[in-house]
Amino acid sequence: MTINTTVREAGFLPASRIASIGVSEILKIGARASAMKRDGKPVIILGAGEPDFDTPDHIKQAAWEAIQRGETKYTALDGSPDLKKAIREKFQRENDLAYELDEITVGTGAKQILFNAMMATINPGDEVIIPTPYWTSYSDIVQICEGRPVLIACDASSGFRLTAEKLEAAITPKTRWVLLNSPSNPSGAAYSAADYRPLLDVLLRHPHVWLLVDDMYEHIVYDDFRFVTPAQLEPRLKARTLTVNGVSKAYAMTGWRIGYAGGPRPLIKAMAVVQSQATSCPSSVSQAASVAALNGPQDFLKERTASFKRRRDLVVNGLNAIDGLDCRVPEGAFYTFSGCAGMLGKVTPDGKRIETDTDFCAYLLDDAHVAVVPGSAFGLSPYFRISYATSETELKEALQRIASACTRLS
Numbered sequence: 001m002t003i004n005t006t007v008r009e010a011g012f013l014p015a016s017r018i019a020s021i022g023v024s025e026i027l028k029i030g031a032r033a034s035a036m037k038r039d040g041k042p043v044i045i046l047g048a049g050e051p052d053f054d055t056p057d058h059i060k061q062a063a064w065e066a067i068q069r070g071e072t073k074y075t076a077l078d079g080s081p082d083l084k085k086a087i088r089e090k091f092q093r094e095n096d097l098a099y100e101l102d103e104i105t106v107g108t109g110a111k112q113i114l115f116n117a118m119m120a121t122i123n124p125g126d127e128v129i130i131p132t133p134y135w136t137s138y139s140d141i142v143q144i145c146e147g148r149p150v151l152i153a154c155d156a157s158s159g160f161r162l163t164a165e166k167l168e169a170a171i172t173p174k175t176r177w178v179l180l181n182s183p184s185n186p187s188g189a190a191y192s193a194a195d196y197r198p199l200l201d202v203l204l205r206h207p208h209v210w211l212l213v214d215d216m217y218e219h220i221v222y223d224d225f226r227f228v229t230p231a232q233l234e235p236r237l238k239a240r241t242l243t244v245n246g247v248s249k250a251y252a253m254t255g256w257r258i259g260y261a262g263g264p265r266p267l268i269k270a271m272a273v274v275q276s277q278a279t280s281c282p283s284s285v286s287q288a289a290s291v292a293a294l295n296g297p298q299d300f301l302k303e304r305t306a307s308f309k310r311r312r313d314l315v316v317n318g319l320n321a322i323d324g325l326d327c328r329v330p331e332g333a334f335y336t337f338s339g340c341a342g343m344l345g346k347v348t349p350d351g352k353r354i355e356t357d358t359d360f361c362a363y364l365l366d367d368a369h370v371a372v373v374p375g376s377a378f379g380l381s382p383y384f385r386i387s388y389a390t391s392e393t394e395l396k397e398a399l400q401r402i403a404s405a406c407t408r409l410s
């Protein structure tokens with residue numbers, strides 16, 4: 001059901017630009033799981049898109065001090081000078097990228113940054129290439145901006161990564177953007193320098209195509225994976241690359257709502273025009289907190305990532321021990337995206353046939369009381385996403401329940 005049908009039923013005529021936007025599968029599952037919890041069922045929800053850690057104390061303290069200093073008024077439209085300076089340092093220190101302050105923008109979460117970028121650049125019918133599985137907002141934002149998402153399936157056989165051949169084949173004269181996300185929500189897959197290289201070579205041949213990279217999970221990478229970002233790898237693309245990042249996931253600051261990007265000046269200016277009529281500046285207090293996050297100690301990131309890695313290994317091993325599931329080891333983020341093709345065609349104890357990943361996830365919720373999200377919500381089936389940003393105890397219990405529910409299928 002789309003938002004359009006829902007609101008039409010209430011006798012309201014919505015704008016055509018939101019006509020094809022569906023109500024998020026993630027929200028639907030979350031609502032059902034919460035309702036079951038309220039009814040006393042012991043539901044474990046593995047759907048969270050945020051770290052289970054708290055915002056570090058020194059960041060909270062910086063926010064409090066900003067309030068005390070009276071920094072409670074509007075700031076500069078697309079970011080205070082202090083925060084832009086901290087972001088400039090961050091890009092230089094961690095990504096070897098030099099941006100001037102007017103090549104940096106700050107918004108109310110990375111989501112607003114993405115929205116500003118699309119709203120500022122897309123004309124009706126412009127195409128945006130999005131590899132699947134994708135973070136659900138990408139395609140919805142493009143559609144709200146009256147663009148056309150061009151979805152390219154990138155399954156486990158290619159490590160959930162876009163290949164040069166697929167990218168080349170998808171580019172048309174109408175292509176405006178390619179959106180890449182590394183490490184990815186939902187697959188956890190990340191692009192190394194070698195993975196990026198052939199894609200960047202394709203883009204060099206198509207000067208009308210711009211690149212938006214979402215580096216939100218930059219700090220959550222495992223083993224010996226080395227994070228890199230395209231503008232750093234290929235300076236010739238920097239003038240048409242928007243490098244998006246934020247404090248939400250690395251610093252456990254999802255509720256503070258600060259995202260940012262570095263990119264070419266004219267684009268940054270156009271994005272500020274959008275933001276000026278949508279929200280004005282991001283929260284002044286959250287900006288002060290983000291300065292402390294970016295300039296302050298970074299050592300806790302390693303500890304937190306080590307904790308995520310233990311949980312990743314627990315979940316990947318637990319899932320791969322179940323007949324019919326196939327879980328690739330993700331390089332980063334806090335999600336697994338596991339294949340469930342082996343479950344299709346099986347029958348539940350009460351006689352329902354599992355035809356899709358959505359059916360499989362519904363069965364896990366009903367039978368095992370574990371809420372996970374089907375791949376269909378991220379544009380690629382048959383898979384399901386687990387967020388392991390929850391305690392090891394809960395993860396162990398959830399894995400046992402999933403395993404036992406799977407053995408009850410015939």
Ligand SMILES: Cc1ncc(COP(=O)(O)O)c(C=O)c1O
Pocket residue numbers: 049108109110111112135181184185214216246247248254257258259
């Ligand atoms: C890949 C990705 N990009 C961006 C965001 C949005 O981040 P923010 O909370 O800063 O809006 C998310 C949040 O789930 C995400 O998963």
